[in-house]
Amino acid sequence: MMQLEQAPSIRTTIVRRLAPSYAAMGRFGLILVMLLMMAVLTILQPAYFLTRENLTNIARQISSNSILALGEFAVIVTAGIDLSVGSVMGLSMIVLALAVHADWAAGMAVAVALLAGLGVGLVNGLALTRLHLPHPFIATLATLNIARGATYLLSGGVPISGLPPIVRMWGADDITLLGGTSFPIDFPISFLIVIALYLAMWVLLTKTSTGRHIYAIGGSPKAAQYAGINIPRNLALVYVLSGGLAGIAGILLAGRVNSGYPTAGTGAELDAIAAVIIGGASFFGGRGTAGGVFIGAIIMGLLRNGLNLMNVSVFWQQVMLGFIILLAVYLDVLRRRAMRLES
Amino acid sequence: MPALVEMRQITKTFGPVAALNRVDFAVNADEVVGLVGDNGAGKSTLMKILTGVYQPDAGEIWLGGMRVHFHSPLESRQRGIEMVYQDLGLAENLSAIANIFLGREITRRTGGLRLLSEGEMERQGRQHLDGLQISLPSVFFPVERLSGGQRQSVAIARATAFRAQLVIMDEPAASLAVSEAAKVLALITRLREQGVAVVLISHRLQDVLDVSDRIVVLNRGSKVGDLRRRDATMGDVVGLIVGKSA
Numbered sequence: 318m319m320q321l322e323q324a325p326s327i328r329t330t331i332v333r334r335l336a337p338s339y340a341a342m343g344r345f346g347l348i349l350v351m352l353l354m355m356a357v358l359t360i361l362q363p364a365y366f367l368t369r370e371n372l373t374n375i376a377r378q379i380s381s382n383s384i385l386a387l388g389e390f391a392v393i394v395t396a397g398i399d400l401s402v403g404s405v406m407g408l409s410m411i412v413l414a415l416a417v418h419a420d421w422a423a424g425m426a427v428a429v430a431l432l433a434g435l436g437v438g439l440v441n442g443l444a445l446t447r448l449h450l451p452h453p454f455i456a457t458l459a460t461l462n463i464a465r466g467a468t469y470l471l472s473g474g475v476p477i478s479g480l481p482p483i484v485r486m487w488g489a490d491d492i493t494l495l496g497g498t499s500f501p502i503d504f505p506i507s508f509l510i511v512i513a514l515y516l517a518m519w520v521l522l523t524k525t526s527t528g529r530h531i532y533a534i535g536g537s538p539k540a541a542q543y544a545g546i547n548i549p550r551n552l553a554l555v556y557v558l559s560g561g562l563a564g565i566a567g568i569l570l571a572g573r574v575n576s577g578y579p580t581a582g583t584g585a586e587l588d589a590i591a592a593v594i595i596g597g598a599s600f601f602g603g604r605g606t607a608g609g610v611f612i613g614a615i616i617m618g619l620l621r622n623g624l625n626l627m628n629v630s631v632f633w634q635q636v637m638l639g640f641i642i643l644l645a646v647y648l649d650v651l652r653r654r655a656m657r658l659e660s
Numbered sequence: 661m662p663a664l665v666e667m668r669q670i671t672k673t674f675g676p677v678a679a680l681n682r683v684d685f686a687v688n689a690d691e692v693v694g695l696v697g698d699n700g701a702g703k704s705t706l707m708k709i710l711t712g713v714y715q716p717d718a719g720e721i722w723l724g725g726m727r728v729h730f731h732s733p734l735e736s737r738q739r740g741i742e743m744v745y746q747d748l749g750l751a752e753n754l755s756a757i758a759n760i761f762l763g764r765e766i767t768r769r770t771g772g773l774r775l776l777s778e779g780e781m782e783r784q785g786r787q788h789l790d791g792l793q794i795s796l797p798s799v800f801f802p803v804e805r806l807s808g809g810q811r812q813s814v815a816i817a818r819a820t821a822f823r824a825q826l827v828i829m830d831e832p833a834a835s836l837a838v839s840e841a842a843k844v845l846a847l848i849t850r851l852r853e854q855g856v857a858v859v860l861i862s863h864r865l866q867d868v869l870d871v872s873d874r875i876v877v878l879n880r881g882s883k884v885g886d887l888r889r890r891d892a893t894m895g896d897v898v899g900l901i902v903g904k905s906a
Contacts (some may be wrong), residue, residue, distance in 0.1 A: 524775045526765040529754070533762055536753030543749035544763030545734050603753035 346648060347597060347612045354616065358623045365626060373491065373505050377573055379618035380488070380507035381406065383611065384566040385585055386592035387518055388559030390610045392453070393593050394522070395535045395555050396602025397445070400457040402563040403585030404464035405437045407578075409567025411468045413484065414477035414577030423483045430571075431564040437464050438560020442553030453556075461586070468579045476578035480571060488572025507569045514562065519607040531555060535602030591638065592617050595645040616641070662725035664689045664857050665710065665741070665826055670719035672705055679705045681881045682719070687826060692848060692858045694872035696865065698901055701878040703861050707828050711743050712736040740825035744832060748815040752804035756796055757785040759803055760818045788821050792850055809840025816847055820856055827851065828859040833867055845871050865897055879903045 358366040365371055385402045392399040409430040416426035437460050444456035487510065491503035522528035530551050533541040541548055563582075571577050596613025598605025620641065624634045663686040672680040680702045687693050695703050708714045710721065712730030721728050723739055730736040733743070750759050758781075766777040766784070785799060794813040796806060803811050812832055819827045829848070833841035841864075848858050848871050862868050868875060875892055877885035877900040885900040 520773070520775075525773070526767055526776060529758060529762070529765055529776065533751040533754060533758075536751040537749075539747065540749045540751040540759075540762065543733075543745065544751075545737075546763050603751070 346652075347595075347609055347616070351612055351616050351619065354619045354623065358619065358626070361623070362626045366623075369503070371622070371626075373503065373508075375618050375622045376508035376511075377488070377505045378622070379614055380505070380511050380573075381566040381570040381582075382585065382588050382592060382617065383511050383614035384514060384562050384569070385582075385589035386596070386610050386614050387514055387607065388562035389586070389589040390593045390596070390598055390605060390607065391518065391522070391531065391555040392559050393535075393590075393598050393600065394531055394602060394605060395552055396538075397453040397552070397555065398457065398590070399441065399556060399559045400454065400586050401437055401441060401460040401464055402559060402566075402589055403582035403587075404461045404468065405434050405560055405563035406567040406570065406582035406585055407468045407580070408437065408464045408471075409434050409564040410571040410577035410581050411472045411477065411579060412577075413568055413571050414480065415471060417480055417484060418477060423481060426484065427487075427568055430568050431561060434564020434567065435557055435561040438557040438563075439553070441560065442556035445556065446549035446552050457556075465583070472577065472579040474579055476576050478576035480575055484568075485572040485575055488569035489575070507573065510565070510569065514565070515607050515611050518558075522607060527551065527554070532603055535604075537603070588617065591642050594642060597645070597649060599649075613645075662722070663687060664691075664724060666722040667706070667710060668720045668722070670706065670709060670716045670721075672702075672709060672714060672717050678881050680709075680716075683878070683881070683883045685710075685876060685883065687857050687859060689825070689857055690852055690855055691873045692852050692860060692871050694868035694875040695859055695861045695878070696863075696868055696875060696897060696901060697878035698903075700880070701901075702881045703878055704830065706878070707743065707830070707859065707861065710736065711741060711828065740823055741828070742819035742824040742826070743828045744812075744815045744819045744830065746830040746834070748811055750803050750811060750815055750818070753802050755801060756789070756799045756803055756806070756814045756817075757782055759814055760785050760788065760821050762818070764822065785817075785821075789817055791854070792817055792820070792847060794847070807840060808836050809843050812836065812840075812844050813847060816844075816851070820851060824856055826857045826859065828861070830861045831863065832860070833862065833864060841867065865894060869894060869897070877901055 385406060389399055389402055412433045413426050413430035416429050417423070421429070441453065441456050441460055444450050444459070445453050448456075450456045486506060488507050490506050492506050492509065494502045494504050522531060530541065530546045533544065533546060534548055534551055538548065567582070570581060592614040593605070593610050594600065594613070595616055596605065596610035598610060617638070620637060621634060624637065665687045667683065667685040670680050670683045670685070683702070683706060685706060695707070697703050705714065709716050710730075712732045712735050715731070721730065728739065751762060754762065761781050766780050767774045768777045782799065789796065789799070792813070794817055796810055796814070803814055806814065816827065816829070816832070833844050836844060845867055848860060851858055860868060860872060869889070869892070872889050874889060875885070875887045875897060876883060877887075877897060879900065880903070884903070885897070887896065
């Protein structure tokens with residue numbers, strides 16, 4: 318059998334010629350977009366954008382979303398989806414607030430909030446691997462509703478405010494880095510946690526055989542199966558991680574707003590998914606990096622912050638976010654096509 | 661010396677369908693055996709029994725003179741029998757090196773963590789690829805960026821990287837361009853030189869005649885021919901496949 322060379326159309330010729338620049342854009346494009354946004358905001362708001370106050374504010378604000386996005390990312394690498402993360406974040410906040418108000422020790426209250434997240438994650442993982450529900454969309458759609466309903470039931474539908482400082486500090490306080498030098502920096506604790514979690518996820522996904530297996534499952538479940546990889550165990554793991562991270566996001570958000578309120582995190586799963594997609598991960602699994610998702614979350618934060626500073630209504634902000642998602646994914650489509658033509 | 665693999669009187673039925681009927685099949689070390697037959701003749705079933713995917717209803721499998729029972733592909737693999745599937749079974753998003761070591765990564769302890777030993781895997785992987793004279797544009801490209809023949813080579817390298825004694829290949833050249841198919845056939849010959857036995861399942865009879873030492877023909881679940889290459893002509897093989905059914 319001969320393989321026939323297809324005559325290249327004008328379109329593919331153009332893409333082929335632009336291939337190297339597209340490929341480079343894919344690698345550095347995200348960072349460029351981020352820097353460009355920062356430059357524009359600096360020019361538009363010279364007096365305010367680059368102040369320490371505003372920057373730490375952004376860092377604190379994006380902490381929860383970036384942690385949700387990190388868990389969502391691990392799930393999306395396996396070609397899955399976790400719709401429950403927003404509800405789990407809300408549940409974790411309410412559990413934390415209730416435990417504190419029941420005079421539990423702060424450490425115990427935080428632990429039980431985290432456990433609530435891990436627990437829902439485990440349910441998601443087992444529903445997929447043991448009950449063999451056809452797609453994680455369904456299992457996590459169920460737990461989205463269950464966790465949100467539980468959040469309303471537990472809270473009676475009202476916010477539970479007032480948390481002790483030791484619980485609040487994780488989401489609200491700064492830590493002084495380089496203290497005693499001439500450049501002391503007050504850094505939000507929550508953002509330090511974000512960085513630590515991203516580093517940990519990066520190590521897990523790129524430096525361990527578990528991470529290699531997670532990418533293999535997302536890229537080709539059949540290949541993973543042939544290779545003798547324990548697919549259910551790895552799938553359960555990513556959903557537990559996603560749930561646990563949503564629990565942590567809830568603890569930080571509760572600290573920042575000094576309360577647990579039952580509507581918290583409504584729709585947050587969509588922001589998390591948006592950050593993952595803007596960050597260059599493939600919705601079909603097997604592709605993407607923790608670093609990309611990190612920048613994706615920052616880009617979303619900058620967008621929100623910038624548009625807020627410019628007094629753009631939240632409605633327009635949402636429209637803009639939609640266009641950014643379209644743009645990000647289209648760039649990825651171009652890059653992928655360019656890569657294929659390049660080789 | 662006993663055969664590397666000997667399957668005796670293998671019988672397998674699926675419901676009312678007799679897929680295999682008392683089939684004897686042997687492979688010696690350093691031998692390339694072509695396994696041919698029409699669709700539904702039982703080639704794949706026979707090989708799936710050898711690799712432990714299916715259990716035979718009757719019959720025995722002997723490996724190097726010892727009776728064995730394979731309950732899963734994992735067990736046959738541990739005894740040196742590897743299968744290269746028609747869909748290759750590669751993770752398209754991972755590199756050639758990552759695919760070769762998938763599921764059997766080399767790790768080392770670093771500060772309490774078990775981390776991948778990328779350098780060691782690259783070194784051993786390159787050595788293995790060089791040994792098979794497989795050249796790739798890059799061992800780090802995701803395999804989706806490689807050509808069909810290169811991917812086939814990676815799949816074969818993966819199958820032979822861990823002390824394989826026998827590699828079963830299902831239609832390895834079916835979807836390849838002519839020049840690439842030739843490379844895969846050369847690779848099969850090279851495996852034999854390195855002491856790895858090969859079972860080649862293929863509809864491309866010329867390929868089978870080119871590289872096999874022996875050709876086994878199945879027809880509707882029975883073995884109808886077991887010819888040494890030098891005694892076989894294309895006409896003989898075709899005749900047996902289409903069945904001078906009595």
